[in-house]
Amino acid sequence: MHELTVRGLVLEAEDVLTVELAGTRLPAWTPGAHVDLVVGDGTVRQYSLCGTPDATSLTVAVRHEPAGRGGSDWVHRTLRPGDRVTVRAVRNHFALEDAGDYVLIAGGVGITPLLPMAERLAAGDRPWRLVCIGRSAARMPFRQRIEALGPHTTIHETAVDGRPAIDGLLDGTGLVYVCGPVTLIEAVRAALDARGQGERLRAEHFRAPDDAEAAEPGAFTLRLERSGLDLAVPAGRSALDVVIEAGVGVHRDCEEGICGSCETKVLAGAVDHRDHVLTARERAANSCMMLCVSRAAGPRLVLDL
Numbered sequence: 372m373h374e375l376t377v378r379g380l381v382l383e384a385e386d387v388l389t390v391e392l393a394g395t396r397l398p399a400w401t402p403g404a405h406v407d408l409v410v411g412d413g414t415v416r417q418y419s420l421c422g423t424p425d426a427t428s429l430t431v432a433v434r435h436e437p438a439g440r441g442g443s444d445w446v447h448r449t450l451r452p453g454d455r456v457t458v459r460a461v462r463n464h465f466a467l468e469d470a471g472d473y474v475l476i477a478g479g480v481g482i483t484p485l486l487p488m489a490e491r492l493a494a495g496d497r498p499w500r501l502v503c504i505g506r507s508a509a510r511m512p513f514r515q516r517i518e519a520l521g522p523h524t525t526i527h528e529t530a531v532d533g534r535p536a537i538d539g540l541l542d543g544t545g546l547v548y549v550c551g552p553v554t555l556i557e558a559v560r561a562a563l564d565a566r567g568q569g570e571r572l573r574a575e576h577f578r579a580p581d582d583a584e585a586a587e588p589g590a591f592t593l594r595l596e597r598s599g600l601d602l603a604v605p606a607g608r609s610a611l612d613v614v615i616e617a618g619v620g621v622h623r624d625c626e627e628g629i630c631g632s633c634e635t636k637v638l639a640g641a642v643d644h645r646d647h648v649l650t651a652r653e654r655a656a657n658s659c660m661m662l663c664v665s666r667a668a669g670p671r672l673v674l675d676l
């Protein structure tokens with residue numbers, strides 16, 4: 372837990388505010404990381420870090436979504452320089468992995484985790500490129516920092532250029548990092564799958580896809596090995612709710628499978644992974660799950676709780 376002070380607020384682009392947070396003991400982070408920020412009503416929201424890891428402050432960029440869940444509205448309307456805020460944790464489920472080359476694709480404010488990555492890659496010797504896609508230049512944050520990266524970067528204004536052909540962005544054999552709206556991520560996923568290169572994808576969602584809860588889940592049972600409890604998870608309830616109701620402590624923040632807070636070790640049973648945190652390799656390993664959205668692929672799971 373870190374109590375930090377708002378050092379500065381900058382309107383980075385239309386509706387996008389950067390918030391600079393300072394404190395005496397800042398948590399270390401690497402490109403791709405996000406903070407769990409406690410917002411006005413006491414709930415927690417995840418925002419990607421978009422400054423530089425060796426800076427004396429943490430910076431996040433927040434797009435104002437008046438129809439959202441309230442976190443961005445609180446940041447834009449209430450937060451002022453000098454205010455104290457709480458950062459619960461810094462996590463990174465979107466870290467730069469070793470690869471021969473990199474393609475980074477940002478949709479709108481999805482540039483926030485990718486910009487520190489691009490700046491890190493610019494200091495190295497591996498081939499990389501960054502593609503930023505947005506409706507208009509006015510709505511694209513960090514335009515100067517992006518342009519400072521030079522010829523490795525391409526900016527697509529869809530209002531001017533139309534939508535780019537996704538397949539044309541994917542040449543290479545290394546990793547493809549994409550952050551932005553679900554439609555963009557799914558388009559990249561489909562294009563990579565069509566090439567037979569689905570394992571190249573590394574994606575970070577802003578919000579869970581609308582269909583994340585659409586499939587009606589079946590009932591299953593949970594064995595909590597350390598607690599000695601057997602619990603029934605009915606259709607329509609999350610494993611997380613059932614576990615917490617039974618009095619077993621598990622962290623939870625987003626409850627949408629995007630923050631990683633509720634990650635739990637699986638001892639036995641196959642998992643139907645529905646989160647947006649684990650990589651394809653981690654899913655295949657079947658050794659952990661996000662209790663808030665993922666379910667049993669069979670009748671029973673045994674958890675290390």
Ligand code: FES
Nearest residue numbers: 624626631633663
């Ligand atoms: S609470 Fe965020 S992934 Fe489960």
